[in-house]
Amino acid sequence: MTLAVDLGALAADIAVEAGDLAARRRAEGVSLAATKSTLADIVTDADREVEQLIRDRLAAERPDDGFLGEESGAGEGSSGITWVVDPIDGTVNYAYGIPAYSVSIAVVEGTPEPDAWEGVAAAVYGPALGELFTAVRGEGAVFRGERLAVTSETPAGALLATGFGYDPATHDGDLATVRRVMTMARDLRRIGSAALDLSYVAAGRMDGFFERGLKPWDFAAGRILVEEAGGLVSRIDTDAPRPLLFAGGADVHARLGALLVEG
Structure with a gap:
């Protein structure tokens, strides 16, 4: 081996x-x-x-x-x-x-x-x-x-997962992000474990995921899972206190990116 x-x-x-x-x-x-x-x-x-x-x-x-x-x-x-x-x-x-x-x-x-x-x-x-x-x-x-393989089509809209920061000062910004993203969503799930969220994207149980403020240990394994399942994972605002990570199959990833970069 x-x-x-x-x-x-x-x-x-x-x-x-x-x-x-x-x-x-x-x-x-x-x-x-x-x-x-x-x-x-x-x-x-x-x-x-x-x-x-x-x-x-x-x-x-x-x-x-x-x-x-x-x-x-x-x-x-x-x-x-x-x-x-x-x-x-x-x-x-x-x-x-x-x-x-x-x-x-x-x-x-x-x-x-x-x-x-x-x-x-x-x-x-x-x-x-x-x-x-x-x-x-x-x-x-x-x-x-x-x-595993990420989903490739979302004709009814994308089932998305996300998480919120623990600091109340960040909640308004996170909710504003959700409002932007809901334009492409079938529904939203808030499970409470980013590692599981990303695993579910890899397994096709979720179509995409986005969250601000994750630490490396929150997403390191999940990112590998998504990428090996044929998906894409990106991080933006990496110089900010709360970088934004988003993941999904190629189409969902691209649409998430367009909406998130806007904000």
């Missing part, structure tokens, strides 16, 4: 182990460990424990690789490979008992900047439903043994 395939298999194995730990901790009851950017943006003890499990696995199996995690930050490596990890994407859902949360693991190579690195492999695992989405560069994206 190629290195990329090996890394993809490892990412999938770790994602499932980490997700199962998160699910067990959720069943036991979660506690708030801290807040992040605002009081609404919580972090649980489980986030930290799950990320530590992932770091420990990688330290044992890929000690020369770099690491970029939501909870524990960055660690440089010497191999040129970096693992970009969100241990529980959708923490608020997780804390409230809503089953839309996931473990997101991406393997990338190159400089540690999301618009400069190249995706190698990805795994997004939703423990509550036992759903694992995987991708390997040049090998496609897969769900339960079947190759």
